[in-house]
Amino acid sequence: MSYDADLIIVGGGLSGLSAGITAVKEGLNVILLExxxxxxxKNVSGGRxxxxxxxxxxxxxxxxxxxxxxxxxxxxxxxxNRKLYFSFEEKSDNSYSILRSKFxxxxxxxxxxxxxxxxxxxxVTNAYREENxxxxxxxxxxxxxxxxxxxxxxxxxVFRFLGLRNFSPKKWMLGVKEIIKSKENxxxxxxxxxxxxxxxxxxxxxxxxKDTLSVGMAVIFDSLPKSEVPAKDLVEVFREREGIExxxxxxxxxxxxxxxxxxxxxxxxxxxxxxxxxxxxxINDGFTIRGMDLAIGSGMIAxxxxxxxxxxxxxxxxxxxxxxxxxxFVLKHLQLALNRFKLIEEDRTLSIYxxxxxxxxxxxxxxxxxxxxxxxxxxxxxxxxxxxxxxLLIDLWRGVK
Ligand SMILES: Cc1cc2nc3c(=O)[nH]c(=O)nc-3n(C[C@H](O)[C@H](O)[C@H](O)COP(=O)(O)OP(=O)(O)OC[C@H]3O[C@@H](n4cnc5c(N)ncnc54)[C@H](O)[C@@H]3O)c2cc1C
Numbered sequence: 001m002s003y004d005a006d007l008i009i010v011g012g013g014l015s016g017l018s019a020g021i022t023a024v025k026e027g028l029n030v031i032l033l034e035x036x037x038x039x040x041x042k043n044v045s046g047g048r049x050x051x052x053x054x055x056x057x058x059x060x061x062x063x064x065x066x067x068x069x070x071x072x073x074x075x076x077x078x079x080x081n082r083k084l085y086f087s088f089e090e091k092s093d094n095s096y097s098i099l100r101s102k103f104x105x106x107x108x109x110x111x112x113x114x115x116x117x118x119x120x121x122x123x124v125t126n127a128y129r130e131e132n133x134x135x136x137x138x139x140x141x142x143x144x145x146x147x148x149x150x151x152x153x154x155x156x157x158v159f160r161f162l163g164l165r166n167f168s169p170k171k172w173m174l175g176v177k178e179i180i181k182s183k184e185n186x187x188x189x190x191x192x193x194x195x196x197x198x199x200x201x202x203x204x205x206x207x208x209x210k211d212t213l214s215v216g217m218a219v220i221f222d223s224l225p226k227s228e229v230p231a232k233d234l235v236e237v238f239r240e241r242e243g244i245e246x247x248x249x250x251x252x253x254x255x256x257x258x259x260x261x262x263x264x265x266x267x268x269x270x271x272x273x274x275x276x277x278x279x280x281x282x283i284n285d286g287f288t289i290r291g292m293d294l295a296i297g298s299g300m301i302a303x304x305x306x307x308x309x310x311x312x313x314x315x316x317x318x319x320x321x322x323x324x325x326x327x328x329f330v331l332k333h334l335q336l337a338l339n340r341f342k343l344i345e346e347d348r349t350l351s352i353y354x355x356x357x358x359x360x361x362x363x364x365x366x367x368x369x370x371x372x373x374x375x376x377x378x379x380x381x382x383x384x385x386x387x388x389x390x391x392l393l394i395d396l397w398r399g400v401k
Pocket of ligand 1: 010011012013014015016033034035036039040042043047048049050122123124125151152153154155157175176177216217218253254255256275276277278281282289290291292293295
């Protein structure tokens with residue numbers, strides 16, 4: 001049996017590159033196939049990366065093209081003509097704003113320096129099993145390996161070509177983003193906004209880069225028909241409502257996986273494993289969207305698992321990947337975020353609760369002859385909207401748990 005490599009990785013985003021770096025460090029002979037002309041050409045991200053996983057992958061991140069450390073967290077809730085805003089400041093190097101086109105290109109360079117072979121402009125068009133391995137058809141010919149890592153992002157092309165998954169946009173979010181030219185910024189701020197566009201389940205974000213802003217929205221697909229503005233105008237309307245002006249340097253739209261811990265798609269099968277978005281690893285817990293650190297973390301675990309699978313020569317036994325994932329932050333954090341993940345799907349979370357908070361605050365700052373205790377005001381507003389005290393307490397518990 002002849003193979004072209006020990007391991008073939010499909011997709012040169014963060015998860016594929018992390019898997020490739022780890023696997024070559026483990027001594028495997030690896031080829032990575034990327035459809036873009038370079039890594040980062042096809043990747044979209046709002047651009048706030050928690051760097052704990054990156055530090056394990058590349059211990060010295062001093063030279064990485066990170067933008068600004070995030071030292072200010074802001075939250076904004078729009079409800080009709082009212083707006084609630086609060087922020088929290090802390091000097092920290094736990095997360096940075098990044099621009100994916102620059103960052104992924106740099107990471108790919110690190111991978112190539114370590115010996116990873118990357119074939120750019122190579123589109124995988126089919127995958128099928130042959131004897132003890134997987135054949136990948138591409139626009140440049142076919143390749144075969146005993147083990148394949150699917151790092152192709154939300155469309156998970158290898159799993160789909162192998163018939164292990166269906167195309168399931170119902171489990172996706174739409175992410176739209178613009179990069180806006182701004183003044184020189186010294187401080188990194190991550191702002192989460194809810195309620196800026198009515199009808200949609202999801203929210204907006206604004207991240208501060210060195211001399212640009214990343215502005216965008218992430219919205220559950222199913223809720224788009226109820227949106228007050230069409231999907232194509234989402235980011236523009238959001239930017240206007242945030243009062244952000246400036247030259248639009250880039251616009252991009254991309255699907256985001258939205259499965260949740262209890263509903264993940266198949267992530268391993270004979271001779272194949274999935275990482276990052278392709279495995280549905282995304283956390284949306286209301287105050288942050290996290291996919292990048294999960295992509296790097298799962299990629300690293302896949303690289304380690306690949307070494308063990310190849311050494312054992314039992315290429316069908318890929319369960320080791322799942323075993324290692326369960327012990328890692330990836331599945332543990334996904335599990336921890338499940339309650340909030342589900343809460344966001346409820347209609348009341350992003351519409352009724354923000355409205356009630358704004359109405360109560362409004363009555364707190366309005367003096368008239370009619371005046372109630374705030375708690376009575378809150379309970380009567382909730383009752384008007386059909387929410388019982390019991391429901392509120394359950395939701396509060398789910399939100400903080
Ligand atoms: C608008 C938006 C905002 C976001 N904000 C954040 C954030 O602030 N913080 C955060 O942590 N996460 C965020 N995310 C999520 C994050 O971007 C993803 O979780 C992360 O990029 C996943 O990386 P990946 O390598 O798994 O997939 P991708 O980055 O999607 O990489 C997949 C790669 O596979 C290649 N590919 C696909 N099909 C083929 C094929 N057939 N043949 C060859 N190559 C192929 C693609 O070209 C691409 O390079 C955001 C996502 C979006 C869309």
